[in-house]
Structure formats: structure tokens, C-alpha cells
Amino acid sequence: QVPLVESGGGLVQAGGSLRLSCEASEHSFSHYAMAWFRKAPAKEWEFVAAMSWDGSSVYYADSAKGRFTISRDPAKGTVALRLTSLKPEDAAVYYCAAGALSPFDGSIAYTIATKYAYWGQGTQVTLSS
8 A cells, every 4th residue: 555645736827826735544654754756757856845753844956946845734644735837847746755864854855765665656737828
């Protein structure tokens, strides 16, 4: 069973917004760092945003700053990614991930995909012009 399940992707016009959600299917990730990565065809994996387990540290890729917002609800065990002012280059499959990172691990660690042991299957975000 996939440990994380994403939802909320879809077709949106450039300039529009989406809210992606990720929830744990069985394991509690309340003490794990949570992150979003994305993968577009013919492009490399790209870090998007991450948050430490206690919410004290939040990191964004330069491409996401000012437009995307990551949040988590510990009571519900969910993490969300709000996407606004979407651009054609934002089209990708967005993946939620959980990793045993400390709030003191630093920004670089949070951007490395191999630091996250648990992944979802992804949700597609498609942009129309």
C-alpha cells in the first residue's frame, strides 16, 4: 500500500490556482518532515517546498517562492500545497514525500529527494493557455 496519497491535481488555466493535498494511508508522519517535489516530462526531479515536522522550518524552491504555500495539519495528518499564479512551466506530476529530517538539518538537506523515505504516487497538474 502506498504510504502517502496525493489529491487535488487537475487542469487549470495559466494564472489560476490549485490546492494539492497529501494524507498518510496508514503510518503516522506527524514527526516527519514533509515535502513536495515535481517531475515534468524530459525534466529533472525538482524540489518544490518542504516543512519540518514541527512547522518551525519552511523551505521553497526559488520557482515557488511567493506563489506556492506549504502547510500541514498535525491533527489530520495531512500536508497541503497551495499553488497560485500558475505558469505553463509548473505543469508536472507533483509528489508528496515524508522523511526523518530534523528541524536543524538545514535547507539543503530538505531539498534532497533521497532524504525522504516515503512517497506518494503523485497527482498531475496540467496547464492550459
